[in-house]
Amino acid sequence: MVTLSEENYLKAIYHLGKQGTLSVSTNAIAEKVSSKASSVTDMIKKLADKNLANYTRYQGVSLTNEGRLAAALVIRKHRLWEVFLVNKLNFSWDEVHEVAEQLEHVKSLKLVNELDAFLEFPTHDPHGDPIPDKNGNHSPIKSISIFDIDAGNQGILSFVKDSTDVFLKYLNKNKLALGDTIKVLDFEPFDNSLTIETKSQKMIISKEVAQNLYLSI
Secondary structure (H helix, E strand, O other), X not given: OOOHHHHHHHHHHHHHOOOOOOXXXXXXXXXXXXXXXXXXXXXXXXXXXXXXXXXXXOOXXXXXXXXXXXXXXXXXXXXXXXXXXXXXXXXXXXXXXXHHHHHOOOOOHHHHHHHHHHOOOOOEOOOOOEOOOOOOOOOOOOOEEHHHOOOOOEEEEEEEOOOOHHHHHHHHHOOOOOOOEEEEEEEEOOOOEEEEEOOOOEEEEOHHHHOOEEEEO
């Protein structure tokens, strides 16, 4: 049985190391989970003892196949609950993360699979992240950051890299949402800002904002 704390660590390593395949440092994990490096080392040893992680001192941490599946299933639950909260309970996309953080630790696989069926097998969560299937697999994100698109080109906003409530509230305030068609009008070399156009407005966004918005071309 994997504990709640262990699931959080598995999820952190999964995100930091490209689905857990790359080795990540204990310091990076400590920053991700807001913990001390010494505490991270203790937890990594527990995960290694359960054959969920590969750990060699000073060489970083990656996940075993079993660890990657465990992490992917936690992420699957999180993203399915986000879809449920938005589509069925009328939560806004900036409200769901903290609630889903609690719901993702439900152990019943039957409940999760029934939830998936009830929602008609969604492939992406409200922020555009892909939802792993019951085997932990998902399609890669086929989109590109607005910052990497040349002026004159456009696409559909399909993924938001930063899903914190602060950033999502910024998008709400500026009337930017998934499914919007966005055209890049101009790039300003001085501060790396971009001028973009949507159906309803023209606006200037910073490099930081642009790098968190991804378009399907």
